[in-house]
Amino acid sequence: MNDFEARAAELLDEATYGYFAGGAGDEITLRDNVESWRRLVLAPRVLVGVKERDSSVTLLGRRRPHPFLVAPMAYQLGAHPDGEIGTATAAAATGATYVLSSQTTTDPREVARAMGEADRWMQLYVFQDRAVTDDLVQAAKDGGYEALVITVDFPTGGRRERDERSHHVLAHPTYAQLTKGPATPAERHAMHDPSLTWDDVAAIGEAGGLPVVLKGILNPADAERAVDAGVAGIIVSNHGGRQLDTVLSGADALGPVVEAVDGRIDVLVDGGIRRGWDAAKALALGADAVLVGRPVLWGLACEGAAGAQQVIQQLVDELDNALALLGCPRAEDLDASFLTRRG
Ligand SMILES: Cc1cc2nc3c(=O)[nH]c(=O)nc-3n(C[C@H](O)[C@H](O)[C@H](O)COP(=O)(O)O)c2cc1C
Numbered sequence: 271m272n273d274f275e276a277r278a279a280e281l282l283d284e285a286t287y288g289y290f291a292g293g294a295g296d297e298i299t300l301r302d303n304v305e306s307w308r309r310l311v312l313a314p315r316v317l318v319g320v321k322e323r324d325s326s327v328t329l330l331g332r333r334r335p336h337p338f339l340v341a342p343m344a345y346q347l348g349a350h351p352d353g354e355i356g357t358a359t360a361a362a363a364t365g366a367t368y369v370l371s372s373q374t375t376t377d378p379r380e381v382a383r384a385m386g387e388a389d390r391w392m393q394l395y396v397f398q399d400r401a402v403t404d405d406l407v408q409a410a411k412d413g414g415y416e417a418l419v420i421t422v423d424f425p426t427g428g429r430r431e432r433d434e435r436s437h438h439v440l441a442h443p444t445y446a447q448l449t450k451g452p453a454t455p456a457e458r459h460a461m462h463d464p465s466l467t468w469d470d471v472a473a474i475g476e477a478g479g480l481p482v483v484l485k486g487i488l489n490p491a492d493a494e495r496a497v498d499a500g501v502a503g504i505i506v507s508n509h510g511g512r513q514l515d516t517v518l519s520g521a522d523a524l525g526p527v528v529e530a531v532d533g534r535i536d537v538l539v540d541g542g543i544r545r546g547w548d549a550a551k552a553l554a555l556g557a558d559a560v561l562v563g564r565p566v567l568w569g570l571a572c573e574g575a576a577g578a579q580q581v582i583q584q585l586v587d588e589l590d591n592a593l594a595l596l597g598c599p600r601a602e603d604l605d606a607s608f609l610t611r612r613g
Contacts, residue, residue: 274568274577278349281571285436286348290567294428295515303511303542306521310551313610315597323599325589329536329559330417330481330502334389335365336586337549337601340578341510341540341563342393342419342485344373347442349567352574355384357566360578362388364586369393369419369561372406375442382413393419393485396470398463402446407478409445417502418478420471421509423486427459428513472499483538486513488523490530493537503536503558510541510563521551528556546588550596553604 279287293300325336340361347353354376361368367389370381378392392410396403410418432438433455440453463470475482481502486509487493496504506524508517520541531537539552540561549560562585569577589601598604 274565274572274581278568278571282349285433285438286441288432288436289345289430289438290343290349290564290571292430292432293511293515294430294513297511298516299508299514299519300511303508303519303521304544305542306519307542307544307548307551309612310521310555311610311612312547312551312554312592312596313608314595315608318597318599320594320597320599323590323593325586325593325601327553327559327601329367329538330483332389334367334559336589337553337557337559338364338582338585338589339367339369339391339538339559339561340566340582341561342369342371342421343563343567344371345375345440345442345444346371346567346570347375348440349571350574350577352570352578353442354381356570356575357578358385358388358390359575360566360569360582361390362386363579364582366582366586367391367559370415372403372421372446374445377445378406378409378415379413382415390415391417391419391483393421394474395421395424396463396466396474397446397461399461400463403474404477406446407474407480410478410480415480417481417483418475419483419485419505420474421485422466422471423488423507423509423513424462425464425466426462427455428509428515430455430512468495468499471501475501483536487527488518488520490526493527493530497531497534501535503538504531505561506537506539506557507561508541521555524552524555524557543585546585546590547592549585549589550592550598550601550604551609553601554606554608556606 392415483503485505520539569581
C-alpha cells in the first residue's frame with residue numbers, strides 16, 4: 271500500500287500530490303493520525319476456534335459485509351481519469367460503502383449509475399450559496415444515496431502550507447460549479463459558510479429527508495449535542511489532519527466519544543487507518559465502522575479503479591486475518607479486552 275503512495279508521488283505533479291497528501295500547519299496531526307493507531311497494542315486470545323469468521327457490521331440499521339467506507343475526497347479526476355467513478359466502482363466491487371464528496375468532479379447521478387445497487391452516501395458542505403447545497407441534496411435523492419454526511423469541521427479552510435507554496439489550483443471543474451475558473455485554496459475556502467450552527471444542520475437534515483451523519487466530531491460534548499439533534503450517526507474525524515493542526519487524532523478522540531454516545535447512534539472514525547488491524551482497533555474501541563481516505567486515492571492515481579479496488583480488498587483481507595489471529599471470529603465482538611497498554 272505504501273508502494274502505491276510512493277508511485278503516486280512520482281506520477282502526479284508536485285502540486286497535485288501535495289494537495290492530496292498534505293495537512294495543515296506543521297502536519298503534526300497528519301502524522302499523529304497514522305502513529306496513534308500504531309501505538310495501540312493488541313492482546314489476542316487463542317484456541318477459540320476461528321475457522322468461520324464474520325467481518326460484517328450493522329450501520330444505519332443495515333448489515334454491511336465489513337466495516338470499511340471510502341471517505342469523501344474532493345477532485346478525484348485530478349488523481350486519475352477514472353476519478354469518482356473509479357473509486358465508486360471499486361467500493362461497489364468490494365462491498366465498501368462509498369461516500370461521494372460534495373466537491374466531486376463527476377455528476378453524482380452518473381456515479382450512482384455506475385454503482386448499480388451498491389451502498390452510497392453523499393457528503394455535504396454547506397456553502398454560502400445555499401442553492402449549491404440544495405442542488406447536491408436533490409442529486410443525492412435522485413441518485414439513491416442513502417444518507418447525507420454533513421461535514422461540520424470546515425467553517426473555513428485550514429492553513430495548508432503545501433498548497434499555498436505550490437499555488438495549487440484545480441484543473442478540473444467540480445460538479446457543483448462553484449468556481450468560474452481555476453480557484454486558489456483561499457478562493458475555495460471562502461465558499462464555505464462560517465456562520466453555520468446546529469440549527470442550520472437540523473434544518474438541512476429535515477429538508478433533505480435522508481438520515482444525517484455528522485462528520486468532524488472530536489469533542490464528547492459535541493457528540494452529546496449530536497445525539498440530542500437527532501442525527502443517525504457521527505464520524506469522529508479531524509479531516510485527515512487538513513484543518514486545525516495539533517488537534518487530537520481520531521484514535522485518541524474515539525473512546526470518550528463512544529462513552530458519551532453510549533450506543534444511542536452510530537459512531538464511525540477516520541484518519542490514518544492504513545491496515546486492516548487498525549480497523550480492528552477502532553472496532554475494539556467501540557466504533558461501528560471506519561472510513562479510509564488517502565490510500566484509496568493512491569490506488570486510484572496509480573491504476574485507476576483497479577488500484578482503488580486492490581487497496582480496499584487488501585484492507586478487508588487484513589481485517590479477516592486480524593480476526594483470526596486475535597481469536598475474535600466476529601468483528602462485532604471486538605471490545606476493549608483485545609487492547610492493552612504497552613508494557
Ligand atoms: C485530498 C482530500 C480531499 C478531501 N476532501 C474532503 C471533502 O470534500 N469532504 C470531506 O468531508 N472530507 C474531505 N476529506 C477528508 C476525508 O474525508 C477524511 O476525513 C480523511 O482523508 C481521512 O483520513 P486519511 O486520509 O488519513 O484516511 C479530504 C481528504 C483528502 C486527503
